[in-house]
Amino acid sequence: MRLYGLTGGIASGKSTVSRMLRELGAQVLDADAFARQVVEPGTPGLAAVAARFPNVLTPEGRLDRVKLGARVFGDATERAALNAIIHPLVGQAFLERVQELAAQGVERVVYDVPLLIENGLQGGMDGVILIWVPRPLQKARLMARDGLDDAAAEARLAAQLPLDEKRPHATWIVDNSGDLASTRAQVERVWQAVLARG
Numbered sequence: 001m002r003l004y005g006l007t008g009g010i011a012s013g014k015s016t017v018s019r020m021l022r023e024l025g026a027q028v029l030d031a032d033a034f035a036r037q038v039v040e041p042g043t044p045g046l047a048a049v050a051a052r053f054p055n056v057l058t059p060e061g062r063l064d065r066v067k068l069g070a071r072v073f074g075d076a077t078e079r080a081a082l083n084a085i086i087h088p089l090v091g092q093a094f095l096e097r098v099q100e101l102a103a104q105g106v107e108r109v110v111y112d113v114p115l116l117i118e119n120g121l122q123g124g125m126d127g128v129i130l131i132w133v134p135r136p137l138q139k140a141r142l143m144a145r146d147g148l149d150d151a152a153a154e155a156r157l158a159a160q161l162p163l164d165e166k167r168p169h170a171t172w173i174v175d176n177s178g179d180l181a182s183t184r185a186q187v188e189r190v191w192q193a194v195l196a197r198g
């Protein structure tokens with residue numbers, strides 16, 4: 001089984017590219033989906049989060065992401081405490097899924113992880129696909145997609161490593177600054193290169 005990381009930054013086009021990869025037949029796993037799954041009601045993950053962060057459950061016993069987000073957004077210690085609970089559970093869910101797929105004969109998996117490089121996970125991958133756009137375009141797409149003003153968009157961008165600093169870690173770079181046809185053509189070339197590796 002070969003593992004390929006798919007990363008970028010907020011609004012750089014990861015969802016767009018992962019959809020294209022799926023259309024090409026890739027098995028794409030989504031770290032954000034695992035991160036939601038491991039804190040579903042009744043999970044040990046939710047119990048651990050609720051024990052460390054009081055008053056972050058809704059009356060129905062679900063995780064209140066807005067409340068939790070407010071507790072960790074500006075506080076590195078609290079964020080590290082949350083990550084120490086969530087990251088190992090996400091890693092475990094990912095490995096279980098990879099083992100299932102391997103048992104079904106799947107030979108390669110693309111793992112979509114927004115903070116792959118921030119979290120130092122690139123070393124565990126057989127290659128990394130980076131979705132890159134120039135910063136001003138990243139900000140413009142973020143503001144348009146999420147209805148954010150300039151300051152709110154800047155705050156979100158500042159919480160991540162700039163895309164330009166991620167470039168040295170990439171095996172392949174998809175420049176998503178053109179139209180979707182240009183991106184699709186690049187994604188097809190990358191996928192051919194991935195398949196050619198066996």
Ligand code: ADP
Pocket residue numbers: 008009010011012013014015016017141142144145176177178179180183
């Ligand atoms: P991410 O998943 O990295 O946050 P998205 O795939 O949601 O990013 O893309 C961010 C926004 O930019 C979305 O509104 C998307 O429709 C738009 N977008 C992505 N790629 C392009 C492109 N090549 N041309 C125009 N708009 C794009």
